[in-house]
Amino acid sequence: GTSINTFDLKGKFYPLIWGADAPKYSSSESRVCFPGSLNETLVKGKIVLCDYLDFMEGPLQAGAVGALIRDDGFKDFAYTFMLPASVLGLTDGSDILHYINTTKKAEAAILRSTEEKDELAPYVASFSSRGPNILSLDILKPDITAPGVDILAAWxxxxxxTGVVNDKRIVPYNIISGTSMSCPHATAVAAYVKSFHPTWSPSAIxxxxxxxAWPMSPKTNTDLEFAYGSGLINPSSAxxxxxxxxxxxxDYIKFLCGQGYSSKQLRLVTGDNKxxxxxxxxxxxLDLNYPTFALVVSLSGDDTYFSxxxxxxxxxxxxxxxxxxxxxxxxKELDIKVKPNVLSFKSIGEKKSFVVTVAVKVGLPTxxxxxxxxxxxxxxxxxxxxF
Known part of the structure; x- marks a missing residue:
């Protein structure tokens, strides 16, 4: 697991106890360390092993000095906690529990967080939405990927x-994960491109x-383009x-009409009664001038290929x-032909059209x-x- 621990316990070892062994009224509650569930006498001055990932308000209220959390729910981004804490996967957490159960005086130390390079990056976070776009399968979504995990941001x-009332720490910056972090990156790059090309349309940007965008690996993103779209945003090339x-x-009027919009619905979008x-x-x-190509395979008779x-x-x-x-x-299963396959330009602003024919063997996954x-x-x- 990953976690953010800014507290410094100076490397000191403290007694270690499992939450289920320190119930105030129920071990099923204390094992997950909910607020009010832990016996203060048993956990005060100790590090508590908890079986649920939250902000650790329960151990803090009970007087614990720290917490170990075993949880496989979120492997690819870090939480900030109300006291010194470290997140472990279920396997490592079970090893810690075995250590507690087989040792008379189990102890643990929690160190401050250190940064570690992720050799698999970039990849799309587990919490990020995936395609396809159910409202219009013919338009590939998402469009692009931007940094959104463990971002140092204004707060x-x-x-x-943590946003919890009993947490007394007030800071101007925090480490945050989510679409609310990747969106500002994409917005900033769009504004950056606009500063170089003020006359460009939103579609051009x-x-x-x-x-x-930088291509992303299908080996670490098994949902392929339905996870990362065109790839990882690249400001300098954009x-x-x-x-x-x-x-x-x-172009978008034609697209919306083709999607089945009535004239009344269309006017609500355009704001133009004409x-x-x-x-x-x-x-x-299929003909919306979009920089991606999505072929929705429709089965028909005994056709071997769909194009x-x-x-x-x-x-x-x-x-x-x-x-x-x-x-x-x-x-080899995907046949892509481009006509013409050479485009020659003589001036900036010149336009050239082409046709892409995509054929795929029927019955395959994406x-x-x-x-x-x-x-x-x-x-x-x-x-x-x-697909």
Whole structure:
């Protein structure tokens, strides 16, 4: 397990007791160390082994000097506690319990937390939402991944470190995990790109963030693109993406009409009573000018392969005179063809359209690959996912 312990017990060893052996009224309650469940006489001045992960208000109230917590619930981010504490996995925690039960005078010491490099990083946290996007399966979600685990961030001094009233520590900074940490990173990078390109549309900025993201490993992210989207956000590359997949109001009107929105519903979104869904505005989600490609496999008869065409347009925002070659990376089960597979530009702002045909063998689990437009300087990468 991981935990954040800023308390310094000077490396001193203290008597160690299991919460279940110190009940105030019930061992089933005291083993999880709920507030009011521990016998103060038995735990005062000791380190308590608890079978539940919370802020450890119970051991603090009972006079314990620290706590060991055995819990496998959250392995990939750290908690802050109200007293010196360390989180153990269930296996290590069971070893500690065996030590307590077989030793006359069990002792433990809790050291301050130290930073350790995670060789598996980057990977998506267990608590982060996954795709697919149930509202529109044809649009791959999430878009991108940003840092959101164990982030040192500003913290309101109107509350305590843990947010628990009995915690008396007030700090201007805290270590926090969650989407509320990754969102500011992504927002800041978008603003950073906007500072270099003030005239770019939101879609162009989003495209820049997505097509320049660092690829993430499927070995440590078994949900693949449904976990990490286009990859890990890369601020330095996002300011110079080379090409962008831009989209405006009419593109999204076509998308919404194609999703079954009525004219009345559409006007609630656009705020424009002149807009409406007609044959001319009834588009396909496959053709929304998005920097990803999601193929939803539909079984039909005895077909061995299922395929669809995706129409896309890119805008040159890199070198005025440039030529991009399409590079496809995909497993043999996923066939990706691009036409044309070479795009040549003569000026900034010039647009070029192309068609991507994706075919996949029916009956397979999620299969993914990538399409990269490469001019020797820029690598405009888009994930291609069939599921």
């Amino acid at each position: 309101s001094e109107a509350t305590t470190v 989003k495209s820049a963030l997505m097509t320049t 300011i110079d993406p080379g090409l962008v997949y831009d989209a405006g109001e009419i 807009t409406g869904c007609t044959k001319a505005t009834n588009g396909s989600a 669809r065409d995706f129409h896309r347009t890119v805008t040159n925002v890199g070198s005025p005179v440039s030529t991009y070659n399409a590079i496809v990376n995909a497993p 299969v993914s690959g990538t399409l990269v437009w490469d001019d020797g300087v820029h690598k405009v990468r888009s994930p291609v996912v069939a």
